[in-house]
Amino acid sequence: MHIEVLVEDSSGEKLLAQLLPQILGGQGEPHTWRLKAYKGIGRIPQGLTAKADPAKRILLDQLPRLLQGYGKTSGIDAVFVVLDTDRRDCKAFLHELQSVANQCNPAPNTMFRLAIEEMEAWYLGDRVALLKAFPRAKREVLDRYLQDSVCGTWELLADAVHAGGAAAIKKAGWPLPGQLKHEWAEKIGPFMNLHQNASPSFGKFREGLTRLIAQA
Template sequence: MHIEILVEDSSGQMLLETLVPKILGAQGDPHTWRIHFYKGIGRIPKNLNAGGDPAKRILLDQLPKLLRGYGRTPGIDAVVVVLDSDRRDCVDFLAELKALAAGCNPAPNTLFRIAVEEMEAWYFGDRQALLTAYPRAKTDVLNRYQQDSVCETWERLADAIYPGGSAAIKKAGWPLPGQVKHEWAEKIGPLLEPDQNISPSFGKLRDGLRRLAVEAG
């Protein structure tokens, strides 16, 4: 089975590069995949036939065109699209995404997976990995987090493990937020254990990928 995986930013790509082999096994044994990152999530276009500006590399803006292209490409067994819900209603968002895929002709076998509220929720889902990477993390901040809640997730993680917390990151401005998220993916990602992660949204990604593998035989 070959899977194309789309994610909205480069730190997400870095995290998935670590996690997917833990879920599916080593690359090429027997499954293969490619992970593509974009420069933001964007929004679903009103005109699904619009091509979007490929130079901007905004995921949802280009998704209809991407899915149609994958649907015409031999050798692609599935497309997995991983997105943050941010403050969207997950049920409504997923329905919109499925309607987008249904409107593509031809359409590939497409699996949408949504991190609630952000992919940083998956770090909270494995407390042992988080504390191994950051043993000085503020446990009082970690304890106040409710798993997969909409609570400014990355900011909450920063408040637990970054000197000065999220306020210091926001004060410094770009590119520090992106650099910090890359550091988290690099330090915490390799320590995450997929079967121990208590994040419901991560569990749906893990189980969805494994189901695709079973269906592929």
């Protein structure tokens, strides 16, 4: 089976590049995949007609065009799309996403998985991995976190592991937030245990991929 994996940013790509082989196996053993990062989430265009510049690589802006193309491309067995919910309603967002896929003709085999509220929830779901990567993390901050809650997830993680917390990061401005998200992926990702994560959305991500390859 060949799977196209789409993710909204490069820090998410860095994390998934470490996790996918643990679920899918090595490339070609027997499955293959291609991981593609975009430069932001954007929004699904009205009328499902992409009007945005493809060169800007905003994922939802291009999603109707991408899925139409995948549906007509031989050799692609499935499309797996990973997104943050941010502050969207999870069920409504999934319904909207699935509607885009369903309106393609032919429709590709598409699965959507959401990180709630942000992919940082998956790091917070694996306390052991997080503390191996950041042994001096503030436990009292981590203890405040309600798993997969909408609470400003990346800011809470920043308050736990970064000197000065989220306030210092926001004061410094871009590109520091993006750099730190890459750092978290690089440092925490290698320690993450696929089967010992308290994040329900991480569990659905893992189980979704497992179910996809079971179809092969």
